[in-house]
Amino acid sequence: MFNIYTPLLILIGCVLQDHAYPADELMPLTCRGRVRGLEPSRGDVDDALGMFSLTLIDTLDTLVLLNKTAEFEAAVRRVLKDVRLDNDVVVSVFETNIRVLGGLLGGHSMAVMLKDAGHYMQWYQDELLHMAKDLGLRLLPAFNTSSGLPYPRVNLKHGVRGPESRTGTETDTCTACAGTIILEFAALSRFTGDPVFEVHARRALNFLWEKRQRNSNLVGTTINIHSGEWVRRDSGVGAGIDSYYEYLLKAYILLGDDLFLQRFNIHYASIMKYISQPPLLLDVHIHKPLLPARTWMDSLLAFFPGLQVLKGDIRPAIETHEMLYQVTKKHNFLPEAFTTDFRVHWAQHPLRPEFAESTYFLYKATKDPYYLEVGRTVLDNLNRFARVPCGFAAMKDVRTGSHEDRMDSFFLAEMFKYLFLLFAEEEDLPFNVEDYIFTTEAHLLPLSLSTAPHAASLPHLSASEELDDSNFDWTCPNTRLLFPDPAFPRNLRDPIRSAVDKSCPRPALHREPGMGRPPLRAQDFMANNPDHLELLRRMGVSLIHLKDGRVQLVQHATQAVSAVAAEDGMRFMQEMMELSSQQQKEQLPPRAVQIISHPFFGRVVLTAGPAQFGTDLSKSITGVRGFVTVAEPYSGCAELSNAAFVQGRIALLQRGQCMFAEKARHIMKAGAIGGIVIDDNEGSSSDTAPLFQMAGDGRNTDDVTLPLLFLFYKEGNILLEALKEYREVEVLLSDKARDRGEIHWTEQEGATDWRHVQNMGPYFSSLETRFDSVTISKCEFVKFLSSLMHLKDSPFYGKNSSNKQRQMTVIITLRHEGQSMWKISRTSSAVAKAIKRYDETGPHEDRHRKGRPRVTSAADDKFI
Incomplete structure (x- = not known):
């Protein structure tokens, strides 16, 4: 195996003795300890520092794993002698739990193991466990919320919300911060026999589970600790959420409670459905999981292939890990964030261990020597680019190789632990690591805790909940058989x-001859x-x-x-x-297709996608209004054979077979005033799909001067069904839906002429059947009748209409929620008088008649 002992031991000696102790962390460029309050503040990063010798506690079990038992025993004595937890300092609940409480519990596990072996630690009387319980009690006040979710910070001496605590005013926390408690708190409960810690951790997990988005089964990134409302609704497997998923699966492994596996499997299925786009893992919105939340990934998701190995899903683990490795080779380290085309988004690299962790688990699962080469690359890059005289320094910019005076405790607690395990032979290990579970900070907790004497008294899965064992989610796969x-x-x-x-x-490359295309x-x-x-x-x-x-x-x-x-x-x-990136930068807001003809009258509004060319409806006050006609051919990819019927109308087209701009040019040539492209993918809908906007054809589209909108299949089918039933359907294309009071029928407001009214067809020939199927207010209908008096070519227009036209009889009975009933009959002048009377006095009340509006024609006379 590669010799990593020497640099590691030099570094540990440097940290524990020469330069950093008793400070929380080492500053490797200036060779001194980082003491909170004495160095310039780094914001939230400093919340991990609590003046409790963080790095010393975080690396206790690492020493045992490296067979440095005497050094471990000396480190434990130093912790017991020098470390105090009653410091008046505000710390992160999450970081203190995984690093300090986890470090104390991991150290206790190692001390017990060594004592039982009969050689070292014979004096040990659970002192580290007593310190762990003391720390656990200092963290508990943070859980005093109505939801059970912890405050993100706590004062080690004064708790939260008190005048001296300087905390307790926060309202939000990240999902991982609240959901990465169960391993340490459950282990503390089972080691000590005090269930209070595990009860609080389970309560927080239960609340997060109940607040998941029920349709997508995903959780957001940050949540209000009091109301449970999601503050950030983006969801992924990286920063802010990562270890929540990790702890669900590992809680099942450590505690044996099927509830955790059941919940993890449900989450995991959604992750693979919405977030995983092998080899990428891209954040989405929890309420619209098909809509990407961003186009870059953060480095913390590098843990996920390792978790997939524990789950038994090897294939996507290999794919994502390989993508991360290639990004690592391109930049020497994994940048804090990188884009989907693998360029640097955030250039820092604080020596995170997640990629090394996944490399170790993949090697354990496959025994593929390729992963030893990956580990060697990681180790070589650390020595070549991060090594400084006083340790290893974080990278300030992976592109330039500049350093930051920072070496987080997790570098020693996790990075070298996983690299050592990757290269170690079985005989190099002082104990069987298969008997332990790694926490998110790589601390070792014994699997025997699931059978601890006090475990039976703790809450478990209700017997009434049935577990689905019809698939392989409840089994461990044999990867060599698969x-x-x-x-x-x-x-x-x-x-x-x-x-x-x-x-x-x-x-x-030089093109081979005869390539053909x-x-x-x-x-x-x-x-x-x-x-x-x-x-x-x-x-x-x-x-x-x-x-x-x-x-x-x-x-x-x-x-x-x-x-x-x-x-x-x-x-x-x-x-x-x-x-795709260019189109995202040119993102336009949605448009509206509003059906304004009978019997809809503007009530039906369909969400439409815009085009990046043609008329900009956002600059039109009135929009574009017209009757719709299906283009022939429906694709619109050739000259229209029904151009005479499309002229002056809005053409309906089907997506596919040619570019959108080509469709627009063909309907323009036919004389159309607008176009609506309907998706050909059955089942698509604006309710579940992100906004779709139609791009140009890569050429100049200034010649396209009509509006073109896009409807998904569901919305397009609504329009086609309306056309099928009513034969003539008028729509309004606009940037947003218009209030029905803004849509007029008079000539002055754009209702054109009597021929357009005639085009409504069945409306006049079968008034009874038409109006029995809809609900319309009296006022709207009277306004419509009134407009007939002013339309050119109308039988009711002016004084020159023939006697026969004037003798047309119509009986109109309106019934609407008991408000009125009135009749108009005999002549158009009677209609006019009735309308005038309605406008002056309003309807007569008749509260004994209820129902929808109804219009019946006289037996002997019909319009048209």
Whole structure:
């Protein structure tokens, strides 16, 4: 194995004796200890420091693992002699729990193990456990909330909310902060026999579970500790949430309570459905999980492949880990955050251990020597770029190699622990690590706690809850049986390595002669074009149709027909990412399609996606109004055969077969005043899918001067069904829905002429059946009748209308929630008088008649 003992022991000696002690952390550039209050404040980062020799406590069990038992015994004596917990300092509940309480419990576990072995620690009488209980009691006041979620900070001496505590006014905490308590608190309860700690930790977990988003089964990033409302509704597996998921699964492993596994499995299924886009893990919104919350990832998600190994889901663990490794090789370290095309988003690297942790677990599961090489790369980079004369310094910028005077305690507690375990042979270990569970800070807690004498008195899963054992979520998979081919991990890694390696521009390879087709450009790609799909296949790119109507492109370079084709595929994928990024920057607000004809009268408003070209409806006061007609061909990808019927109307088109701009040009040529493109993906809806906006064709689209809107399948089907039933449907295209009072029927306000009223067809020929199916107010209907008096070419218009037209009889009976009943009959002049009387006096009351408005025509006379 690689010799990592010497630099590690020098560093530990430096930290514990020469430079840092008794300070909480070492400052490796200035070779002195970091004492809170004496150094410039770093904000929330300093909340981990409590003047309790943090690094010393955090590394106790590391010494035992490295077979430095005498040094461990001396360190324990030093902790008992010098460390005090009653300090008047405000600390992070989360950091103090995982680092200090976890460190004391891990040290206690090691001390008991060594004492039982009969060689070391024979004097030990649970002193570290007593300190751990003292600390646990100092953390408990933070849980004094109505929800059971802890305050994010607590004063070690004065608790919370008191005048001297200087804390207790916070309202929010992160999900991981409240959900990463159960291992340490349950272990403390079972070691001491006092259930109060585990009860509080379970209460907090139960509250988070109850507050999950029930449709997506995801949790947000931050939550109000009093009301339980989500403050940040983005959800992922990185910062702010990470160890909440980790502790659900590990609580099941440590405590044996099936409730934790059941909850983890439900969360995990949602993570793989919404967040996982192998090899990426992208945050989403909990209420609209198909909508990405951001286009970058943070380094804390590097723990997730290791958790997937514990879960038994090896394939995605290999894929995500390989992506992280390639990013690490590109920048020497994993940046604090990086984009989906693997560029630096946040350049810091505080020597986080999560990637080393996942590397260790993958090696344990696969025994693939590739992961030893990964570990060697991590170790070499630490020695080459982070090593300084007084330890290891965090990277201020991975791009420049500049350092920060910082070495967090987790570097010693976790990083070198996992690297040692990765390279260690079985005979190098002083005990069997399989008998322990690692906390999120890599502290060792014995699995025997599940059978501790006091465990039976603690709350467990209710017997009434049935566990679903119909699938393999309740079993441990045999990975060697599932993946017998030893080349299986390599086959998963190779295309990911190629994708990351080519994510930055490179000189193009010389094209092989006889390639047959030029590379497909992203701006020309159509998902339903067979020729384009064949080109993708040759380039090793596969197309996946998502439930929300979008398509996902994935390249497997090994499946390309040649190296040059694989290069073309990478160029295509890069162009597609750039095109997508450009479109996101040009994001436009949603538009509205409002059905204003009978019997809707503006009540039905359909959420529509905008186009990045054509008329900008946000600059139009009135919008664009017209009757709709289905284009022929429906795709709109050729000259319309029904151009005469489309002229002066709004054309309905189906998505697909050509670019959106091409559709717009064809309906413009036919004389349309607007267009509506309806999604061809059955089941898509604006309720569940992110806003879709139609991009141009990569060329100048200034020639498109009409508005074009996009409707998902569900909303488009509403419009098509209305057209099928009523034959003539008028809509308003606008930037937002108009109030019905703003939509008028008079000529002056845009109702055009009598021919448009005639186009309403069945409205006049079958008044009874039409009006029996809707609800409309008397006022709206009277306004409509009144407008007939002013429409040119109307039988009711002016004094020149024929006697026959004037003798038309209509009987109108309106009934609406008991408000009125009145009749209009005989002649149009009678209609006018009735309307005038209605306008002057209002309706007569008749509270004995209830129901929907109804209009009946006279037996012998009908309009039209």
